[in-house]
Amino acid sequence: MRVLFVEKQINYEPQGIMQLSSVLKQAGHEVALAVADLEDPVQVAREFEPDIVGYSVMTGSQRYYFDLNLKIREALNGHKVMSVFGGPHPTFFPEMIEEPGVDGLCVGEGEGPIVDLANALGNGGLKPDIPNWWFKIDGEIVRNPVRPLIHDLGSLPHPDRPLIYDKHPYLRDSPIKHFMGSRGCPYQCTYCFNHAYYQIYKRERRGNQRPVDRIIDEVKWVRSQWPLEHVFFIDDLLIIFDDWLEEFAEKWPREVGLPFFCNVRADLLVRAPYKADLLAKAGAYTVSMGIEAGNDRIRRDLLKRHMSKEQIIEAGRLLRSVGINVTATNILGLPGSRLEDDIETMRLNAAAKVSYAQAFIFQPYPGTELGKYAEDMGLANVGTFDDIASISWERSPLLYQDEDEKRQVEHLQRWFAIGVEFPWLEPVIRWLIKAPHNAFIDKVYWYIHKTFKGVLLQRRVYATRFSVRKLFVVAKHFFRMGS
CATH class of the missing domain: 3.20.20.70 (Aldolase class I)
Known part of the structure; x- marks a missing residue:
């Protein structure tokens, strides 16, 4: 099976997706990644033609992924694809299975469930009784119980870092x-x-x-x-x-x-x-x-x-x-x-x-x-x-x-x-925080916060060698990130 993971933005290595990718590849499946702030994920999907599109979703970001998923499905123009969601939001709010375009969601740990799903689809079709999965099949919701947690974490292969580093030069370097x-x-x-x-x-x-x-x-x-x-x-x-x-x-x-x-x-x-x-x-x-x-x-x-x-x-x-x-x-x-x-x-x-x-x-x-x-x-x-x-x-x-x-x-x-x-x-800060919210003040305060944070992180948190070039590279990445 061909599995495409889609991320809006990556600020540091996403451990969950890397681990899912490694177990999928170990089971013989093909995996790709699209990062929306680096490329057009819709175009990546067109070229890759995935059988499964997966999204890792936190509460607060779900609407972005729902909308993007519908665009990807439309762009695939009839190519049969299964859209699945995992991460904190589906785990705690599985009723999101009702959303248009959501075919399945994984509750809890995902390594075994994603491999079981890919294996089933590769062997002829969806099996609705896979533990940890909720499926929407012909308008009906199938709710499966979770399997036990993975106790022997050493049994998992190393997370698939090339999946991220081949796509993201900043994290690689x-x-x-x-x-x-x-x-x-x-x-x-x-x-x-x-x-x-x-x-x-x-x-x-x-x-x-x-x-x-x-x-x-x-x-x-x-x-x-x-x-x-x-x-x-x-x-x-x-x-x-x-x-x-x-x-x-x-x-x-x-x-x-x-x-x-x-x-x-x-x-x-x-x-x-x-x-x-x-x-x-x-x-x-x-x-x-x-x-x-x-x-x-x-x-x-x-x-x-x-x-x-x-x-x-x-x-x-x-x-x-x-x-x-x-x-x-x-x-x-x-x-x-x-x-x-x-x-x-x-x-x-x-x-x-x-x-x-x-x-x-x-x-x-x-x-x-x-x-x-x-x-x-x-x-x-x-x-x-x-x-x-x-x-x-x-x-x-x-x-x-x-x-x-x-x-x-x-x-x-x-x-x-x-x-x-x-x-x-x-006393000065008490005076400064009395300022109104407006575009100018909010932006100035944001830059002050970002700059001070970057300086302290570089000096006290990161034990790395300093260079002017590295400072500019880090600053560029730091200011691209959200708040």
């Missing part, structure tokens, strides 16, 4: 490349889909890690083919299991020796400080921890992140003491919060001496506990999924009693990292 060492997370943060995911996968272990040797093999293979100076692990939480981390700390510096980035949790590090020592021994250059909110009530009761300010500050101190840079994620405009709460969050990041503080504006994603809370409280100004921002930087969809305060929260996102870096600028 970048010395920073992204990897995954695990899947899943045991925590119950209310803004995250993880708790909903394990309602689908009941009684499953909440976290599976790839064997250390398989990760090392993949990284060494990538380094032998393409530039690689810094490894980014994009897992939810890389440091859960002590035995895995101990093995990683022994083998990684000896066999790879590259600096890396990963995600951690403040309370987990403070309760087990030896994890920071193991990360340092392995060669971690930068880690990121979720601070999310400075207000204790909001962080513990609303977000269900059961950690104290003192633990967050201590985690920052602990990591710096072993030579690891610290970045943090934060959520502004949470349900029931006020501007002063977000200012408090900025101050907590400064107290933890965060090297770069990333701030997002809360989006009430349906299917999350916090999204439901916002809806139940009458705070979510969201009519349909199409009103959810696919990138949560721009605007808050929540209803505020004071629209001026809402605007200030939105502007604060642009100035947040600067306020963390220079706490003495807080």
